[in-house]
Amino acid sequence: MNEKLTAYALNELPPDERAALEAQMQNDPALRQQAEEMKSFCSLLNEQITRSEHDTLNPEQRTQLLENFQSSQKIIRPFWRRPAFLSGFGLAAAACVALIFALHEFNKPNQDALDAIAMDSPNSGALPHGQVIADNAGGFKNEKVEIQSRVAQNEPITAPSKFRTRVSPPPLTSVFSATGNDDLSGASGLSQSSTIASPLIVSNSSTGKDGDLSFNGITKSGSGTVTLRGVNTYSDGTSVSGGMLAMNLDQSSLPAPAPSAPAPSSGPAIALAMSSASKSVLKADSAAEKKNEQVQTKSKVMAESSDKLAMDTKPADSLAAKEPMLEASGKIEETSKLQKTITIAGNNKPQDHELRREIAAAPESQPLGGAGGGKTNGSLALNTNSEEEKALYYSAARDQTRSKMLNIVNGAWEDQAPILGDILVTDGLYGRKSATRGTQTYRHIIENPFLYVAQQPLSTFSLDVDTASYANVRRFLNSNQRPPANAVRLEELINYFPYKYDAPADDKPFAVHVDIAEAPWQPLHRLARIAVKAREIKGERQPANFVFLLDVSGSMQPEERLPLIKKSLRLLVDQLRADDRVAIVTYAGNSGVALASTPGSEKEKITQAIEHLNAGGSTNGASGIRLAYEQAALNFGKERINRVILATDGDFNVGLSNVAELEKLIAEKAKSGVFLSVLGVGTDNLHDHTMQTLADRGNGNYNYLDSVGEARKVLVEQMSGTLITIAKDVKIQVEFNPAQVAAYRLVGYEKRLLAKEDFNNDKKDAGEIGAGHTVTALYEIVPANLKFPDGKPVVDDLKYALKEDAATKPSLDVTNADTKLSKIQATPSSETMTVKLRYKQPDADVSQLLEFPFTDNEKKLTDSDKEFQFAVSVAGFGMLLRDSAHAGELTWDTVRKLALSGKGPDEQGWRGEFIQLIEKARGLSENR
């Protein structure tokens, strides 16, 4: 056997070698024999491997593809072949060179801020004053044009010769770096098409940071391009009287989360975008005058642009470019005032690793607010009106600290829906396409750091009773894999277990207990447990109005998905009473009502409907959810538990599946009284985050089902907690006494942090609590009166952090309010902290406040109650799995000991299972 024989058997031998081999075989029967054997094995292999019923596309996918093929008007053409490029680019370039000209004339740029925007506006002549630097080193494929436009001048400047420009303060200087490319639709709508902006650089002298905002033009089926559209009308005597730059970021199709190491100064921009109307357009008063030589200049400019850009422009092309140019010149003579508008519109789909947003603003000159993009219609406005813009700037700065926190947690970034699947990225001018990764499987979690009480005495978060993370971690460990750190959400691990806390004695919905003992991972620190117990529902629950919304798409086929859901629902159906109502809505490529609302007495009928569900087709989440809410509305009753129960693997893969819109819809419906619970299934949790977000928006909870056992826990044993909400928007704010506590760290709840102002803001959405739920939060506390046995600092990693005296120094991390607070001498009090809790009744809009002060009584962990010990054990388990920086001297042994001593009677066996998981996790971690 040799290679030739194999090639021969596969018919891959060149003719001459083949002939030679066949001749050889004539003389050598053994060789022939071998060749025959090889041939038969190869055909067997071929036959075996290619036989499969599964290896075709779904009919839906095929139809979509064929439709896509049909729409072949949308063809990407090398950019230099596109008419839009030819005319537009030439024109833009020409106009830009005109700007240089102008600049040469003024030559007094008062340059404070820079922004760079890519542009190529076919319709227009670009900016009135500017400088074009064309860098054509790489030839066509690396066309890079930088248009530096300087619109400047603090005071009126009289240019010596042809041009005179007056721009009202403050000065603005922009650098436009153009990487032009038209998008797909540009090919058809040539005359209007325009380009991609990348990057937009805004420099900020006040924070001392240069940020840049870069957009990657993304082109998929013609949408998603950051487009810079310039409309310039030149008038006789000339130029800019108003300029605006509005950026309309439509995140609708495929927005990116971009939470990667949260860009620190992106905050203000987002805050700004959110606070301002969906489109803020600020006008700049600038006037410039030009003389009549305009037209002549233009043609000069024209010629220069061709040269300067080193374009391969042949005469024909120049002509083509010249035509609209002349048109523009014509307008110059007609109009007497010029309105210049640059609008950036289109879908922006920034990638987290590609998009770096830092927004900045120069204190005096800064004309810029940036909208990084969370909002569906966020806007970026360039403003050269000094008062307004200063106000904007300062408000942005004020919001900075807050936004910093928020964008780590559930602030602006959270508003962006995650990407579902991959995106095709057309990279600006380079015409290069690359498949980029969508969102990470899990949201990145940055552990809460220690915070100084002197600076931030308040810690605010939303109560969370999701437990999905624990079930997910368990699945990983049971398959002998170590879960990724970001899949381990400490608060969800801790809250997976019901704790025996005392129920509220009075008719209040909550009881709050605080307990403090030493932290097992850092014995000098104290660990405060805040235990919240919700009221149990006594007697019969209210009648229910459930709509099961089931994903029956092809991806739900595997055993642990739809079949598991079916089993789980049967468990729930067994719990139904005669006055309950159940409807089933399915969604795949099309959504439909599988079972119209049926009373709970007809269990047989409901069970049969569940039985008949089959997986197949692709998923269109949005229409199914709409239909489900319609069904829920049909049987809506104020006295009922109205709830849509969505069961899915979260893989919304048809249409744009605009998650942002979906969230909006769900949030609206939640206000109408129909809440949403999400049951997640499936082994690949690509959409863990989507499901969590949907449940949050829907005032519901998200549970991950990895087994029938888990379904039993969620839907039967804790049914009232899962399905009956007794309070919504539950927030906790803890105030620490600086006399007692130097620093604190909230364990977990990274995604649930709120700004301190949000605590009293009833419009701010927060967590929901079901009947009988227990919620536990842990704070690691550095006591203020800590005695150092050997004089060493206790918390090494805070060596360079600002100490108490920091409050007197200006610091970006400290808002004005904080500064004031820290200056106030703490009233002498032995109280360690006060826990404040706000909640709303499920149908109320106004929140109520509960307060619980607490004093540390120097208890030891071993003396504290078992529930506390167990919660600490779970927290430690999570910290070790996460490789937490704060884990200190914590070992698996300690975790195990605490779990054993805190196990208690453990009727359901959940805690016993946890102890087994500790062993598994220990094995996986220590054998690495």
Next chain:
Amino acid sequence: MPSEHHMSDRHPDHVYLIAALDRYERPLIRYALGIVCEINQARDIVQDVFIKLHESLPTLDRERLAPWLFTVCRNRSLDHQRKHKRLVPMELEILDKESSTLPGPSEELEQKELSGQLKHWIASLPDKQREAVRLKFEAGLSYKEISETLKTSIGNVGTLIHHGVAALREQWLAMNA
């Protein structure tokens, strides 16, 4: 600068796309399946590959369609895989067992087992051999196309496939013995 060079005359393109779909749909899905191990994801990937093909048609070197398709398909599958980081060999087995739960003639069951077994063996070949063998047998590419996809010489492809096939055959003979 042939600015009049329009692609709007789309009919031949459409035919070309349909032909490409007919020829490579199954091979690509099998190929993607070998990487991502989940049929629906493989389908999604292949659908994307064809959409990308459509978008890239004007710049495509049509002589080298197969290498292009398989390169794109592999990259996307690997991206996908990287995101999911799942174990490969186990899932193949599970998948095949699942697809064989339907009762049928015993012969067909045996066939399924054999094909499942072969796939399993292929999956355990060294990386390069596995790629070459899969491109050859699952996708039905020629040596030349394989060499372009894998960016190696035709001679090397011959060697890889020979070693791969020989190893498979040995395992097959051992099983039959």
